[in-house]
Amino acid sequence: MPANFAPSSSELLRFSPELILSGAGTLLMILDPFFGKKMPKLFGHLSIVAFILAIFGALAANGDAGPAFSNLLIVDGFATFFRILVLVIGILAVLASYRYLDRENSETSEYHALMLFSVAGQCLMVASNDLIMIFIGLEISSIASYILAGYLRDDKRNNESALKYFLLGSFATGFFLYGIAITYGITASTKLNVIATALNAPGVSLPMIGFAVALMLVGLGFKISGAPFQMWAPDVYQGAPAPVSAFMATAPKAAAFAILLRIFMTSFQQSATLWEPFIWISALASMTIGNFGALTQTNLKRMLAYSSIAHAGYLLVAVAARSEFGTAAAMFYLAAYALMNIGAFGVIIHISGKGEKHVQISDLAGLAQKQPVTAALLTVFLLSLIGVPLTGGFFGKFYIFHAALKANLVWLSVLGLLNSAVAAYYYLRLLVVMYMQEPGEVTNSLEPLTPGLSAALVLPAIGTFFLGILPGAVLTFARSAAIFTR
Amino acid sequence: MDPSQALEMLKNGVPTSWYLTLSALLFSIGVAGFMIRRNIITVFMCIELMLNAVNLSFIAFAHQHKQVSGHLFTFFVMVVAAAEAAVGLAIILTVFKNRSTLNIDEINTLKN
Amino acid sequence: MYKLWLIPALPFIGFLINGIIGRKLPKAVTNLVAVGSVVLAFLWVLFVGNQSNWGATPLHAHYFTWIKSGAVNVGWDYWVDKLTMIMLMVVTGIGSLIHIYATGYMEHEEGYYRFFAYLNLFMFFMLNLVLAGNYLILFVGWEGVGLCSYLLIGFYFVKKSATTAGNKAFIVNRIGDFGFSLAMFLMFTTFGSLNFAKVFAAAPGKPEGILTAIAFLMLLGATGKSAQIPLYVWLPDAMEGPTPVSALIHAATMVTAGVYMCSRSSVIFLHAPMAMEAVALVGLATAVFAATIGLTQYDIKKVFAYSTVSQLGYMFLGVGVGAFSAGVWHLMTHAFFKALLFLGAGSVIHACHGEQDMRHMGGLRKYAPKTMAVLACASLAIAGFPGTSGFFSKDAILTAAYGHAPWMFWVGVVTAGMTAFYVWRAFWMTFWGEYKGHGHPHESPWSMLGPLVVLAILSLFGGVLFNVPKILEGMFPPLHEVEGEGMLMGISIAAGLLGIALSYYMYVVNTELPAKITAALGGLYRLVYDKYRVDEAYDAAVVTPLIEGSKAVLWHGVDQGVIDGAVNGVGYQARGIGGILKLIQSGNIRSYATWIAVGAVALLLALGAGGGVK
């Protein structure tokens, strides 16, 4: 054993994104005393560089795919896909944050460092092959985001959001951890592939497996904000700073789905009859609660929070399909969802103004007349969220329901698609307000888009169209990455 | 308890299931405490109780499997719990600073 | 070969010229185009007739495929035989006369060019109707004349009563067309074709039930166009149109289309005896019914309108009892004398400066003697005075009716008496006594009187000149000989004379008598005077329920209430669910934790137990 103690170079390479990110995060904190006041934007630039480097790292690691650190980590297509996804989300979140932090006169170094740490945790999660590693990654990601949720210390909404997120998040983590413990108890291992084989062995206590699965589902269900563990999401997203909400609604969720898929498609694949009905019910409940809850909202962020619950429901449909194709569909959908959601939040950042005073739907009134391009971009995201063809959201839904129908989940598909028709209603409301009402106070005094925010809107829009018109490349990659489910 | 059984137990050590039951009880107390206590600090302590209950399970299982990894996990969990405590208390502090209350029921402005 | 298309094309060209640039043309040119095109068409008909032995050997012409889909293959076909020839002569001949008359009558009207454009368009469609070689082309003309009738009734479109009458005419006719089109559908499914030749050739072999159904549906169509019970109600209102229109369309030509169609389809009707009986009954009932109304009216055009309905009933009686050629004969003679009556009435109205109420006329023989003379000819003809045109055709019908069922003859005779009475009643009221109107009545110009004289000659001698049953011999099966024809003739002559005499007594000799009779009859008189309140009954039974029902039940009830209510209700419910979710989303951390815990316990129980039973 001692001979292997020093990590090999390929192990380091496979671990490079996390190293780069945590290194960069530390660097930012060191640089803070020197540049914190003078060059607040520097930290954003640096973190973007770090993210880009990490993307290269992740790609390089993928070129040398394989396990690392005695199988604690595994770099495969699946891990790479999600690493790149969360890293891209990181970049977009940073781009969307410049203007926000500037407006709030907030410190930037800690913010970006936390962002980097959080993404590092997510990268670790998605590449883990061990429940304990997953737990650690999850906590790195979560703890950083607890702070981010309450980043503006003097803002009451931020406080409350952070407190709720923190308390409920830790509560749920407790369940998840208990589930890990029981799994360990049954199988004497926390390695995902070992667990899978051990569970197949005769004499395993079935109720115990049930308990383990149930407890893990509680924890993961919370992280993905799937029903009935979705209740925190609207409050937290509403209260957190808008760029953080954008981030939280996408990156941790993507990572959580990644580990949900990985755990349940490898370790608990054999016990699918146990958990599949729950996923089915949770999917339907999430879609329904999310969509119907969003119908009556007047706060933009809160509405998007409900919508994110609904989207978690669609994703759970893909999980319920329990197939390679379903996994690929979920991956594709997460990518499309991340783009459109960040884009939509980006517009909220743009209009909200100092102290986030303007986050009501009515504040969008007449946006199309004052800033037609901004309105057009938001239209693209909303159409994608509705699932109109030629946008990524459409193909995402299409792949998911395709996978579901392939798995004979006919009723779930029909109900899900009907749900998406309900969803159209509240997204359309935004279009109505933007295009069909006269400009109000907010839109009349709106400042022009800043470069960073423009990039945070235009890039997702391009991505949304790319996924909507030429989804083949991404889906092919996702499918090749999903072969681990075989 | 039958004296002979007690003797047997002393010889083999307390059965794992007892530890597990205790762990489950502790965990449940933690969960229940979270639901019924109103002071945020207490609620946070309940979370710690839940984590430590899980630690007990880990150790019991490690003992059962005769493995060292289970023990190691508890250290990870403790580190995580410590980090959580640091962050959590900071958050609780800012809440108290802004609202001058630690009653969890009063932190409910974000709703519906 | 004979360029049959030229016959309708000529008036159509007239329509195009007057319709498109008529507003900018001087009146003389408009006249020339309008009258010229119809006269040319008449001349062309004569030419074709002369060349083709007057339709003794039928002519066919196929111009182009109009509608083709699968087995449905309808061409734009024309077909000319003896029957068509008679119709062509009547339509173009009388049409020409009325066009000439109208140039005088309409001289001072606004929209002069528009009037003639419509009139020419009418000629086009009417000629299509009679030239048609299949039922669908006939239907084109059938609907087209309906359109022109609508336009011309509503010619004074500023007047609400005129446009309403136009609408009524079109819509009531549509009800008839409903029957006609169904007849065509059934015909096509039965025969696989709508061509006259094919249908008539195949008809004898088909089941009587289907033929009867077809015949009944055609009868429905005919009652609409030819103003028979129950769809006659539009014709009296149609008198809102200018008088030449009443003469041409609502007396001489269009309204006889139903009779033409039934005669044309004689093969089908002959194989559907029940339908024949129905035709006779409808005709007879209409004849009596309309005649009784005619007895009481004071508006001179209304009198003649009901008279038209009644006379059309006669024609249907003829057709119904199998005397097709007698029906067609009466169609022709009726065209002569009824056109004359209307045009004469127009001349009278013209003389009285637009007055139509006979109670405000009287004594016109001093002011308009020429008009009186020609009207006397027409009145004699319609009363069946021996030797006049009406005498021959009416007698032919009544004789055939006697052969079919004697009671029909007697009813017909009574009707003939009434007819004579009310026509002469109008005559006396208009021309005898003292002038009771306003202004100074005057005689009409020669452009109006000329055609009247021609029509008067035709009314008197048309029956002798054109012996239709003789001409059409061989087209329809012969009727049974009836015994005592002479006596029957005598009875009908006597009825006519009696009617004339009675009217003379009541309206010239003893002018107090009508008022006494009216008073004696009381309610019955009012009922008849109010046209049996059929319009009111239709309104109450059909029109009002339909409109009010559509508004209250269908639109507000079903559409806005049930369907949109359900749709909006779904939306409302959805928001309601959203509201419940809001309640659950209380913002309280402990309640959220409780939900998580409840979810966890449920999952543990379900999966733990589920694991147990695996």
Next chain:
Amino acid sequence: MNMLDLVIALPAIGFLIALLIPRAMDNFIRLFALGFSLLTFVVSLTLVMGFQQGAAGQQFVTNVVWIQNPEIHYHVGIDGLSLWLIILSTFLTPIAILLSWNAIQDRAKEYFAFLLLLEFGLVGVFAAWDLFLFYVFWEVVLVPMYFLIGIWGHDRRIYAAVKFFLYTMAGSVLMLAAIIFLYTQAGTFDYASILDQFSTGKIVLTHLQETLLFLAFFLAFAIKVPLFPLHTWLPDAHVEAPTAGSLMLASVMLKMGTYGLVRFCLPMFPTAARENAPWIVILAIIGIVYGALVAMVQPNMKKLVAYSSVSHLGFVVLGIFTFTQAGLDGAVYQMLNHGISTGALFLLVGFLYERRHSLEISSYGGVATAAPWLSILFLITTLASIGLPTLNNFVGEFLVLQGAAQANFTWAVFASLGVILSACYMLWMYQRVFFGELSEEVKHHMPELSLREWACAVPLIFMMLWMGMYSQSFIPIVSEQNAKILHQGKMSSPVRAMAAVQGVNNAR
């Protein structure tokens, strides 16, 4: 790249260029949109020129892979069914643009761009030969129409726009489910291949599956048609939409539904189609009568025309589900007829609205005195709409009713009632708007037609006469295609006696 691709691409290119034109140059945008749509129309005419009658299968085919996984093709082509509908779209778009010339001043750029996008979607829907591609175009059409109603509509435009969108969406998601399900069975979205697999028995559906799939497609199409009782979005959408929106909506978009029925429901699910035909036909007939009755009591001109569309489209659905050659041909022809005549009605109502700024019938009267030519054009259109022979609608209605009579005479009887009622509501409206005394306020707002308005109306009137007098220019290729559909579905032998006659004729 053939002419059809060009016809699809041109509006899309026009849309993108229009977006780039600065908003201040709105007169140029108008000219640009008009020019581009006219160009598209001219190019689309080459499709008619190059269309080979009697050739098997579709023509002007382009089939390239669009997306690898799952394999989705850009597969377009036309046959006798789609050719005229594409021409109808390209024919009406320039008219729609021209008629909005002055009416739209606010945000003209977006407006004309959306019209071009709409044209793109419409042409695409009728040309798509890949189920997925069809669905994409189907949804693409929704977006511009939603904005056209919502931004440039009248008072209750938002309600109408959202209702329109949600109604259609609710139907189309079920269709999407059905399309995906078919894909899981057939492994392809290619329509030709799916049909082939059906006919060779490679796809075998259970009875329940076939029925459910049929219903999923049917519902999406029936909402679009709209078939009673799913029609209530239509009056709202029509009343609130700007004139060009109503025109495109009534003339072309509703045809997407009926086109879908003929194109997809009948060939793919012949058994289910036949089994469900009785109640569908009953709904269609109810729609005919009901639409007419409700139209009769409308105080608003556009609403009246909207309900008349419900009635007219009932004829189309009736024709389709008679499964007879005449019925189907008539139905397709009636789609075109309705496009022309109802389009013209909306156009002319739009002219009135531009003059008087009211859609209420009661605020008019005596227009015939003030604007005789406008009244005459309106009269011709009215007559076309009520099915006067020699004008276009008659031919379609006649064939549909003939088909219905062949299938079941009772259907023809009840459906024919619609012919009576159509005369009632149209003439009644015509009387109240155009006849009567000319009031002062109408007089001052009622100039005669302008040159631009003539240019909009004359092509439509011309088409009414042409299609009414010489349907042979249009029907044969439709007929040929329908014969194939009936044959494919093995439905060409209704139980009635006519079958024999028809079969013999078809064989000839």
